[in-house]
Amino acid sequence: MSSLKIRNVLPSDLDRVTEIEVACFPAAEAASKDAFKDRISVFPKGFFIAELDNEIIGFINGGATDKSHIEDEFFKTMKLHKDSGENLVIFGLDVHPKYQRKGFAKKLMLHFIEEAKKSGRKKVLLTCKEHLIGYYEQFGYVNEGVSQSEHGGAKWYDMYIDLL
Template sequence: MSEIIIRSVIAKDIQHVAEIEAICFPETEAAPRKSFEDRIAAFPEYFLVAETEGRLIGFINGCVTNSSVVYDELFYSTEHHVPDGENLAIFGLDVIPAYRGQGIAARLMNQFIQLARNTGRKSVILTCKDRLVHYYESFGYVNNGVSESTHGGAQWFDMTLAL
């Protein structure tokens, strides 16, 4: 396997990021390119990508908030980013199918958790579908039950990792 590099996003990554999101999430849940442009402009420090041989294969991104849960408006507007907030919210963890099962998502997650620690956050929060609750629990996240989020018309679970 070629070397996998985890690095901060840069503006020229936008097209590949949008393509990866479209592969990894249903259309009703996938963030559009414009959202990624806004996120990269507003809080690039909370956007990491995985690449191999110069090709983007995955990413993780989010913002800082004082909320204890991810609420739908966070996905749609960078205005909800609170730079000195208590919690780091994760919007998405994406790895293209050909590279799944190789620990890339775990590396992205672990680096994001470390970023939260390094910037003094109290917790990392996310929402996930039922089938992924166990995966996130393996990082130490606690399942707080069914989320109020209705993003994309799906049922989500609130997960919290206290730091």
């Protein structure tokens, strides 16, 4: 029986992570290879890979901040990242389409939340599209309404989960 392994990202994961991102997001919203390279080098402890039978099938990645909402600039560069930030932000939760609807995204999210708690963070922040609000609410995220984000030209909703 195959089992899912969740681990921190390695620089050698860059190409596969980029492939999965392109498969999961429209071009206007997908992070670039350079953005992933930046995230991997700046905050690998906030970037988790899901492996099934030694194949990378998904990932979750983020940064740290003292702010209460994700700024669009954060999706492009890690210059806003503050290693000691009280909150973690999620840039993306990706599972390759071939492996979706099997519970892998849920395992990645639970792992990210647990790691955020272990590192003493106060909240985890994310933005999502309207059809995903209910999905994130199952983890305890609270919908704050329409985000000011204009990332990729889409309509986003700000959500957060209190960890304390």
